[in-house]
Amino acid sequence: MCGIVGLFLKKDDLRPQLGDMLTDMLITMTDRGPDSAGIAIYGDEAAGLKITVQSDTPDEDFAGLDAALSGALDTEVAMRVASTHAVLTLPLDKEAKALAFLEARGLRVMGSGESMEIYKEVGLPKDVAARFGIRAMGGSHGIGHTRMATESAVTTLGAHPFSTAGDQCLVHNGSLSNHNAMRRKLAKKGVFTKTENDTEVGAAYISSRIAEGASLGEALEGTLKDLDGFFTFVTGTKNGFGVVRDPIACKPAVMAETDDYVAFASEYRAFADLPGIDAARVWEPEPATVYFWER
Amino acid sequence: MDKTPQKTPQTDPRQSWTFSREINSEIRRAAATGIYDIRGGGAKRRVPHFDDLLFLGASMSRYPLEGYREKCDTSVVLGTRFAKKPIELKIPITIAGMSFGALSGNAKEALGRGATLSGTSTTTGDGGMTEEERGHSEKLVYQYLPSRYGMNPDDLRRADAIEVVVGQGAKPGGGGMLLGQKITERVAGMRDLPVGIDQRSACRHPDWTGPDDLEIKILELREITGWEKPIYVKIGGARPYYDTALAVKAGADVVVLDGMQGGTAATQDVFIEHVGQPTLACIRPAVQALQDLGMHREVQLVVSGGIRTGADVAKALALGADAVAIGTAALIALGDNDPKWEDEYRELGTTAGAYDDWHEGRDPAGITTQDPALMARLDPIAAGRRLRNYLNVMTLECQTIARACGKSHVHNLEPEDLCALTMEAAAMAQVPLAGTNWWPGKGGF
Amino acid sequence: MPVLDMLKTELREVNATLQAAAKAKGNEAFTIENPRGAHAMAVGLDGPISVTVKGSTGYYCAGMNKLATVHVTGSAGPGVAENMMSGEVIIEGDASQYAGATGHGGLLNIKGNASSRCGISMKGIDIVVHGNIGHMSAFMAQKGNLVVLGNAGDALGDSLYEARLFVRGSVKSLGADCVEKEMRPEHLEILRGLLERAGADAKPEEFKRYGSARNLYHFNIDHADAY
Structure with a gap:
């Protein structure tokens, strides 16, 4: 149960201004999700791969991490630390080795990619946004979430x-009712989740479908057939942004589009500060319908 | 040679445990009608209950209080978190929500009279607020249900508290066709339904779904009533830890937790007996949720479902509840299922003590009916006194136990004052098996 | 005309001011500026008062309205005019889901589209939607009139009781126990009155009427699939 922007x-x-706009939207959704907040931001593409890691003891864990990883991979590694998170940049072909190294050191991997960085923590959205300096971040698209x-x-x-x-x-508002069975099904295929969270199963389902050759659109269509329960999903990829709601569509969802942007929120009030919102086309996504925007 | 025919000995006819007489009769009923059985009355199967717990009492290591002389407070304040006007009750026992429609106006009046004499509250039900209950209840909780029958802002404003019903113990997640609830003229008028039809029932609220939406609904209810009234959230005993935590996060002042033995509401028998958890099993997880959020005693917990005696009350409080609510027991105190109507119960194909078709309106005791002749059998003044007496007895019993445990307030009872007779009860209540310091799930022995 | 600016005024104060003015029965007219999608605005009004909301609102705007007129110049969030008793609520833009839910009376006049579950469980309210309505509209609707100038989504009028549904455009699908019914003169008369009150540019003759087949009123095993 949550707020999505x-x-x-x-x-x-x-x-x-992307980070600034998303931060305001995220804070507006505090009531829907006071427990934790997070954001995936698709910023400038790095020359290589970005891995976002998290530690509860960043001072200890991040000190010398770049040098250690660089030594282990025998390549250059850049590191940017923001509070409990660090973004490590390294050559694309070193991903598997780097992930193994980081996990062996007890770091939590939030996500990786050429463009995406993920920042998430327990706490109120305003505090989470402030500790990572999300306002100052730029990018092409981003998705935020406040969790109850x-x-x-x-x-x-x-x-x-x-x-x-x-x-x-992937972010989610709602509650899946068959995620345990789906988790077991995915595990049989070798797709493992890290948490007991229903949404992670949704994310893993979509990723595994894409890995099997489905397009993002097809994978999202698949959620309508294979996932049960209540959901509004918003998903991000390197170039795109997708939305799908379950057929019952009880959880709120509203979208706005102008010549400059497409925006999504659980409630209209998250749009109040967006430029040109008064003239935007505002609508609610239909149930059981996949929406997708790509650059 | 003996020509007397020999009779071969036979084993007695053996009834199947799986296909018992009761099961077989239900199969025949289903085959004849094509619809599931609908009834009131809560779960009838034997489930681990408060009877499986015992108080330790004081002796040498603890000092008891003198009965009747040394003070043992029973008062409880509900709604201290946000409401400007919390509800102050003299006793930790309230009357649970029961609908006008199922219950007669006289029965509602009797509940109001009895509760008011005892210094406690009553609760409306599915079907709106009646003059009988508002007029005779000093403190009245207005239920806000998925059907919204009779829902209106005037009654909302003249209620003393508002109870948003998300679930009931008899049917967590339930709705669907509750047929056979025939709607009389007065009930139809209050519910905006055609007279004489079967009633259907929604399982979700019409204008919100989930705790994030509920938070906004609670905001609206508070804005309409000037932030004066406590907002209760009632949940069925399904996933009490999560549901209690979410009710708190959504902004509830009070959480009402109803176990599977609860439920005067008519619903499918299969629901009553097979969905939800026993009341005993629900309390500790709910209290744990409150403690984890730092909200135990800040957000009050009212427990219902199978409360019958002062011992039950004391045990529920010891496990962490702030108060209890009674429904079925209150109806029995008014006179429901009294053996004096046995002949008439027989005519209905049942027997005193087993009558549970409260939605059908043919109650010989005149309580769950809208039939004027039957209704007239219940004297609301006398029935109100019986309820008052019963509430007072339960309160005295609860105080007796609390004093024996050395408590000057019933809220100072705690799980450590209890032991369990069975492994099941020990596990559910998280108190030691009698004579040990261990319960299932707790490490070490 | 008093102005309440929500950039400077807390919701509680806005509602308390409006509620007091409504109760005073002075027929005052208020303007609310910068609503910015706020929830529970102008709720629980109980008296003749006129409120104009300049912009868009969140959940439950004008909830449980009695006698008051609330005019939203933008769009309305979920549950606008929920459980309205009387008075009038006008939305210039679109309305989100649950518009007019469980309403007992008054007129909800939506100039744009309404989303899913419009008129769910309505109990006597009149709702006029100048655009389209979404799926599951008038679910379990008990009483009152729902008028739609545009099209209706899936499962219109599912489990309907005695509410009247009038749709000018197409109906994607009818819900269980909802059927098209004959438009008799008395229905045209009701419809004409509603269209006039809502300032809708449409002729009653262009509409079709839908209502309850009443097959679910008394259990019949042969209709069990519809439950």
């Missing part, structure tokens, strides 16, 4: 967005 820019001139935990734990890993493949992320 999303922003997909159609033009480049708003890119520097239903059944799984209120932890960093339980916060949204969930990323189960490179540059892919």
